[in-house]
Amino acid sequence: MPTPAIPTVDLSPFFTAGDESGRKNAKDVIAEACADYGFFQIVNHGVPLDLMNKAMELSKTFFKYSDEVKRESSSSPGAPLPAGYNKHPDHSPDKSEYLLMFPPESPYNVLPTNPPDFRKTLEEIFRYFVKTGQILEDIINECLGLPPNFLKEYNNDRSWDFMVTLRYFPATETENNGIAEHEDGNMITIVLQEDVEGLEVCKNGEWIPVIPTEGTLVVNLSDLIQVLSNKKFKSATHRVVRPKGRNRHSYVFFYNLQGDKWVEPLPNFSSEVGVKPKYRGFYYKDYQALRMRNKTHPPSTPEEIMRIGHYEI
Numbered sequence: 001m002p003t004p005a006i007p008t009v010d011l012s013p014f015f016t017a018g019d020e021s022g023r024k025n026a027k028d029v030i031a032e033a034c035a036d037y038g039f040f041q042i043v044n045h046g047v048p049l050d051l052m053n054k055a056m057e058l059s060k061t062f063f064k065y066s067d068e069v070k071r072e073s074s075s076s077p078g079a080p081l082p083a084g085y086n087k088h089p090d091h092s093p094d095k096s097e098y099l100l101m102f103p104p105e106s107p108y109n110v111l112p113t114n115p116p117d118f119r120k121t122l123e124e125i126f127r128y129f130v131k132t133g134q135i136l137e138d139i140i141n142e143c144l145g146l147p148p149n150f151l152k153e154y155n156n157d158r159s160w161d162f163m164v165t166l167r168y169f170p171a172t173e174t175e176n177n178g179i180a181e182h183e184d185g186n187m188i189t190i191v192l193q194e195d196v197e198g199l200e201v202c203k204n205g206e207w208i209p210v211i212p213t214e215g216t217l218v219v220n221l222s223d224l225i226q227v228l229s230n231k232k233f234k235s236a237t238h239r240v241v242r243p244k245g246r247n248r249h250s251y252v253f254f255y256n257l258q259g260d261k262w263v264e265p266l267p268n269f270s271s272e273v274g275v276k277p278k279y280r281g282f283y284y285k286d287y288q289a290l291r292m293r294n295k296t297h298p299p300s301t302p303e304e305i306m307r308i309g310h311y312e313i
């Protein structure tokens, strides 16, 4: 049986005034993918191809440096997430090392000075990803039938957005997990993957590989959209399986929500339509802190991993 593909959506109608039918087609595909499994890919998204390629090459160069050099970019404790360079503890199911950054102006950032241009490129691609996140949020706002600019006004503080540049180590003879099956805890995630497979999405109970294609970005909806929409739109379940014999590099941009925001199913999808809320409300910072413990103190069984189900009614 052919592998069911993940849809690819052309975002160019959103950059061209007046292409209403192009916009409608794109929104129909996105709405269907989001209602089923929360995953799709985008092209003509506004992030320049040469910038994506340059960012990937510089990241590969950085991760080849010695641990000692990379650790010069590790953050001091106290940041809301471990900014800078880090490697997951040996007993973690996540087999990668990564560089995490907040918005370019954030005081928490500890960005490498080498390779030259890396810092500038990270900051530049971060700014592009923010714009892509805003376009996607606007499209999702429309797909959900919310009043114009509703999500934009609710999510009006960009200071908690963050981006992770990753290197996964090659699979061993006995073990190939890169990131175990999970959903993301933010609003919308954008992934740039190099030409090395590994990312898989769960679509109707089946694991589908997301084949890397030059110029394409992967988008997955995350937990906060699932809660706000009272499960009308799904937070995508996904994982990374490490290939044998080679590293895998990716950039993951987490379009996020500021921590003091209250999150609960919107009345549009609960009281106003006679449906019971499927989640109790929470402050986003509490959820992010609970999820952070999954990473810093990995539980011994997958059942103990903190997920959005914690708030389910």
Ligand SMILES: O=C(O)CCC(=O)C(=O)O
Pocket (backbone or CB within 6 Å): 164, 166, 179, 184, 191, 193, 199, 238, 239, 240, 250, 251, 252
């Ligand atoms: O590296 C990837 O392709 C995806 C990573 C991911 O799912 C995550 O960091 O949450």
Ligand SMILES: [Fe+2]
Pocket (backbone or CB within 6 Å): 182, 183, 184, 189, 238
């Ligand atoms: Fe993820």
